Amino acid sequence: MAARLGLTTVSSLGPRKALLSLPVRLPSLLSIPAPRYPSHRHFYTSLSPPISPLQLVRDLSQSQVTMSTSGSDHSPISTYEKELAAAKKAACLAARLCQSVQAEILQSDVQSKADKSPVTVADYGSQAIVSFVLDMELSSGPFSMVAEEDSADLRKDSSKEILSRITDLVNDTLSTDPSFCNVILSEGILSAIDKGTSEGGSSGRHWVLDPIDGTKGFLRGDQYAIALALLDEGKVVLGVLACPNLPVASIQHTTQNVGESGCLFSAIVGNGAWMQSLDEGSSPTKVQVTSTADPVDASFFESFEAAHSLHDLTSNIAKKLGVKAPPVRIDSQAKYGALARGDGAIYLRFPHKGYREKIWDHAAGYIVVTEAGGVVTDAAGNDLDFSKGRYLDLDTGIMATNKKLMPSLLVAVQESIKEQQQSASLL
Numbered sequence: 431m432a433a434r435l436g437l438t439t440v441s442s443l444g445p446r447k448a449l450l451s452l453p454v455r456l457p458s459l460l461s462i463p464a465p466r467y468p469s470h471r472h473f474y475t476s477l478s479p480p481i482s483p484l485q486l487v488r489d490l491s492q493s494q495v496t497m498s499t500s501g502s503d504h505s506p507i508s509t510y511e512k513e514l515a516a517a518k519k520a521a522c523l524a525a526r527l528c529q530s531v532q533a534e535i536l537q538s539d540v541q542s543k544a545d546k547s548p549v550t551v552a553d554y555g556s557q558a559i560v561s562f563v564l565d566m567e568l569s570s571g572p573f574s575m576v577a578e579e580d581s582a583d584l585r586k587d588s589s590k591e592i593l594s595r596i597t598d599l600v601n602d603t604l605s606t607d608p609s610f611c612n613v614i615l616s617e618g619i620l621s622a623i624d625k626g627t628s629e630g631g632s633s634g635r636h637w638v639l640d641p642i643d644g645t646k647g648f649l650r651g652d653q654y655a656i657a658l659a660l661l662d663e664g665k666v667v668l669g670v671l672a673c674p675n676l677p678v679a680s681i682q683h684t685t686q687n688v689g690e691s692g693c694l695f696s697a698i699v700g701n702g703a704w705m706q707s708l709d710e711g712s713s714p715t716k717v718q719v720t721s722t723a724d725p726v727d728a729s730f731f732e733s734f735e736a737a738h739s740l741h742d743l744t745s746n747i748a749k750k751l752g753v754k755a756p757p758v759r760i761d762s763q764a765k766y767g768a769l770a771r772g773d774g775a776i777y778l779r780f781p782h783k784g785y786r787e788k789i790w791d792h793a794a795g796y797i798v799v800t801e802a803g804g805v806v807t808d809a810a811g812n813d814l815d816f817s818k819g820r821y822l823d824l825d826t827g828i829m830a831t832n833k834k835l836m837p838s839l840l841v842a843v844q845e846s847i848k849e850q851q852q853s854a855s856l857l
């Protein structure tokens with residue numbers, strides 16, 4: 431099995447897809463102390479009697495944990511270090527599961543959801559792993575998670591086989607880490623998935639998870655990301671993006687010969703953005719957005735899927751701005767990661783009318799880019815607000831770039847949107 435770069439540059443001759451054969455490597459975990467085993471752990475394991483999933487939900491009112499008073503007397507770094515270690519561990523294990531599934535994916539693994547988007551065993555497995563690992567590693571605190579999947583479809587009789595496959599995959603993946611030694615039953619998997627049903631909001635802490643962002647890219651064998659962030663009092667304070675197929679080297683001028691793949695981006699508010707390889711023992715290095723102030727030197731990222739972003743509109747914006755390079759189209763929040771390390775200067779996302787952006791599609795990428803010195807706004811130039819629940823309430827679209835380019839980008843975006851509206855009104 432070969433992983434593929436899965437990025438497209440568009441020239442005057444049309445889209446050209448770079449499909450490069452790369453050896454698939456399973457990332458090893460970062461070196462993190464083994465977790466304490468909390469008393470509730472037995473709920474998940476084969477040693478426990480049958481229980482209701484509700485028993486797996488902690489009584490938040492009994493929690494001993496002191497909530498962060500973000501921005502007050504606690505240093506943000508020391509406040510969120512333990513959470514960052516847990517988030518990295520969770521994302522690395524989820525990436526390992528996803529890599530093994532992507533390596534052998536079959537069409538029959540695709541499930542239908544009510545909204546018809548493709549959901550794979552890896553989606554559910556990734557969410558179960560992240561939920562389980564965070565809960566284990568941060569066992570003394572309250573736990574709230576806003577995540578993409580719930581277990582409703584998996585609880586149907588027709589899903590028994592797929593649930594059993596997910597259960598095996600999760601256990602196989604966790605068994606690669608010496609700190610996890612018990613077997614999780616299917617009911618524990620369902621309960622772990624259902625911990626992601628929080629509504630989020632402006633108070634308290636909430637994890638925000640996209641277990642596989644870029645599902646379409648994942649199914650194609652292209653780019654995808656495990657995207658995990660932490661909200662504290664409505665603000666994103668921590669983010670981790672695991673991008674198993676993103677080349678470790680810059681993709682700025684690359685459509686071939688990309689070398690090693692597998693990147694882990696991370697950021698804590700006030701502490702910069704960092705990237706490391708998903709390989710064992712890798713050390714993080716600080717990343718920064720590009721410093722270019724001249725659009726002629728800039729290139730821009732956008733969705734591979736035309737259904738996710740209006741390619742005509744983004745092309746007009748780029749033209750107005752004076753961008754010469756063709757768009758680089760890749761799936762998932764890997765775009766935010768690539769932007770954060772300066773592979774390109776701009777990310778444009780303009781969905782079709784009526785689409786509502788979900789917080790898990792942007793929270794981790796947002797903090798990685800802002801901590802790398804970039805700016806992420808809606809089409810009107812407003813900061814993104816993650817405190818409103820599961821959706822982002824925003825004006826039209828999302829754009830990200832460095833601080834020097836943002837003022838002229840904002841003008842180009844607003845002019846292009848106005849022109850688009852005028853031509854639509856003439857029809």
Ligand SMILES: Nc1ncnc2c1ncn2[C@@H]1O[C@H](COP(=O)(O)O)[C@@H](OP(=O)(O)O)[C@H]1O
Binds near residue numbers: 578644732739762791
């Ligand atoms: N019509 C639409 N317009 C904009 N975004 C959409 C969309 N349909 C789905 N998406 C979102 O786009 C995400 C992928 O983004 P990208 O295009 O950057 O790869 C999807 O995440 P999932 O793959 O996690 O479902 C999904 O949430």
Ligand SMILES: [Mg+2]
Binds near residue numbers: 643790
């Ligand atoms: Mg997504």
